[in-house]
Amino acid sequence: MSLDLKFTYTEKKDTRSGFGDGFLEAGRRNPNVVGLCADLIGSLKMGDFQKEFPDRFFQTGIAEANMIGLAAGMAIGGKIPFAGTFANFATGRVYDQIRQSVAYSDKNVKICASHAGLTLGEDGATHQILEDLGMMKMLPHMTVINPCDYNQTKAATLAIAEHEGPVYLRFGRPSWPIFTPADQKFEIGKAWKMIDGKDVTIFATGHLVWEAVVAEAMLRQEGIHAEVINIHTIKPLDEEAILESVKKTGCAVSAEEHQINGGLGDSIAQTLIRHNPAPLEYVGVNDSFGESGTPTQLLEKYGLNAENIVKAAKRALARK
Amino acid sequence: MKKQSIEELQKICTQLRRDVLRMVHAVQSGHPGAPLGCAEFFVALYFDQLHHNPDFQMDGKGEDLFFLSNGHLSAGWYSVLARSGYFPVEELKTFRKLNSRLQGHPATHEHLPGIRVASGSLGQGLSVAIGTAQAKKLNGDDKLVYLLMGDGELQEGQVWEAAMYAAHYxxxxxxxxxxYNGQQIDGPTTKxxxxxxxxxxxxxxxxxxxETKNGNDLKSVIEGLELAKSLTGKGKPVMNLLYTEMGYGVDFMVGTHKWHGSPPNDEQLAKALGQLEETLGDY
Structure with a gap:
């Protein structure tokens, strides 16, 4: 059964490459942009920047705590440091360093976190962090961004270089559909309504925005018109866009490659409960660690793919 | 900055010690021991060594910078910052109180001049100082970055990540x-x-x-910092092991970890102040 998708793609690419290409472009635009990486330059796609600007790039070795402190110090000296490593090591491992030297000290540091979530795949649960958005959004001063595809990640990378203040930018490893435009303008904190609908709103972030686009087409075949909103910025959250949509649809689904506890869904629930209580169903990982497998297998097993978004949308509709 | 004589600098040290004791006494909290032991270092640095500008700019371009990694020495740092003109000496009385810029541990959040990063959670300052030093190089700025950390703090692994990095680059x-006072909260570092x-x-x-063997002798401290400065620019980071005595300057506080994080009571304060002449005027 073919789906009538509102967004389509001709090419797949990893979001980390969007970061790498955006980072290089940011470096060309602003000589104050510098890079740091803890022995994962190839994985983070930071190699092109390093090659073009060797004096502005710092290999830190396998020492993430030091890397965060170095980045804070470079920010003091007027630089715009992009510190890259896997999301697991960029958050949980260095939470206190980020908290004290970056967030509390309000330093213009960009924490660039790849290989986030289950779609990291075969490396398994040690590396599949599903708690990073929660940890980062809890920090005062921190901006938290989780773009959905190559193009949006590249645009987000360029946008955070222009933004003054600490940022957590989350992206991933798998080859993923490129379904957003190359020339998009990325506005931090501004949700993007991708598909208009009237029955239920799907708020999705990261890789699951694509699953939400697929879910919308599946629902439409059954006569259910879902609105799809791309929440690329988890914090600050675009509460206005959320409330406006749910006011129209009356129920919602949140979809993220993250624990339900502390994730995007939690933030949306807080917003709804304070202003406009409405049924909300969560698509996310339910208090468990991941495991080895392919991204597709893992999204299916842990209930994060389009089919699960469809089910959640129907549950939300039934509660209206 | 006009160089002051050792005698004049010694007076500032004595006043700094009075400030520290009065500050922690007033709120019955804080850490007097280590700043008493580092008075000579703070004064030698701010009144003799640093090329710095009390007209505070966060990026510190064109001036020497100082970072305090062992942030619990805040009372001593605040005193020397105030006494060298970063903010009014009167403000020392707000230390650790509600709505103060003088937080229990140093912070940038309240925009206190002289402070560039929060510290207190130990082991982080060296990394920040190294990053700032590298930014200076990128900026073509030939001024220096100074840092103080505790000896107990060296038990934190991040310090050695930073140590390896600074030498590599x-x-x-x-x-x-x-x-290097050999003391930490739970006892002597040896134990x-x-x-x-x-x-x-x-x-x-x-x-x-x-090694600066007598870290509570102003002349030795200045000589040590001069020597350290002469070793900069030669391809290696410079470490100054400063042997001090925690609680120096007050006979019943010296050489023990007992005053690491405990303030004096009224009677103890009076006794301690009796040993420290009011040289520049209390706040």
Missing amino acids: GVDNLIATVD VMDLKNLKAKWEAFGWEVI
Whole structure:
């Protein structure tokens, strides 16, 4: 059964490459942009920047705590440091360093976190962090961004270089559909309504925005018109866009490659409960660690793919 | 900045010690021991060594910068910052009180001039200082970055990540000082977690290491910092092992960890102040 998708793609690419290409472009635009990486330059796609600007790039070795402190110090000296490593090591491992030297000290540091979530795949649960958005959004001063595809990640990378203040930018490893435009303008904190609908709103972030686009087409075949909103910025959250949509649809689904506890869904629930209580169903990982497998297998097993978004949308509709 | 005589500088040290004791006494909290032991270092640095501008700019371009990694020495740092003109001396009375810029541990959040990063959670300052030193190099700024950290703090692993990094990159515009007083909250470092041969450790990590054997003698401290400065620009980061006595300047506080994080009561304060002449006027 073919789906009538509102967004389509001709090419797949990893979001980390969007970061790498955006980072290089940011470096060309602003000589104050510098890079740091803890022995994962190839994985983070930071190699092109390093090659073009060797004096502005710092290999830190396998020492993430030091890397965060170095980045804070470079920010003091007027630089715009992009510190890259896997999301697991960029958050949980260095939470206190980020908290004290970056967030509390309000330093213009960009924490660039790849290989986030289950779609990291075969490396398994040690590396599949599903708690990073929660940890980062809890920090005062921190901006938290989780773009959905190559193009949006590249645009987000360029946008955070222009933004003054600490940022957590989350992206991933798998080859993923490129379904957003190359020339998009990325506005931090501004949700993007991708598909208009009237029955239920799907708020999705990261890789699951694509699953939400697929879910919308599946629902439409059954006569259910879902609105799809791309929440690329988890914090600050675009509460206005959320409330406006749910006011129209009356129920919602949140979809993220993250624990339900502390994730995007939690933030949306807080917003709804304070202003406009409405049924909300969560698509996310339910208090468990991941495991080895392919991204597709893992999204299916842990209930994060389009089919699960469809089910959640129907549950939300039934509660209206 | 006009150079002051050792006698004049000594008066500032005495006043700093009075400030520290009165500050922690007033709120019955804080850490008097280590700042008493580092008075000579703070004064030598701010009144003799640093090329700095009390008209505070966060990026500190064109001036020497100082970072305090062992943030619990805040009372001593606040005193020397105020006494060298960063903010009014009167403000010392707000230390650790509600709505103050003088937080229990140093912070940038309230925009206190002189402070560039929060500290207190130990082991982070060296990394920040190295990053700032590298930014100076990128900016073509030939001024230096100074840092103070505690000896107990060296038990934190991040310090050694930073030590390895600074040597690898030849960050030679950095002078790190360790307050080598041999004491930490739970007791002597030899008993809590023995640091063993610190000089050999830092040398093995690729640093130029000097020892300032009498860290409570102003002349020795200044000579040590002069020597350290002469070793900058030669491809290696510089480590100054500063031997001090915790609680120095007050006979019943010296040489013990007992006053690490405990304030004096009224009677103890009076007795301590009796040993420290009011030289510049209390706040």
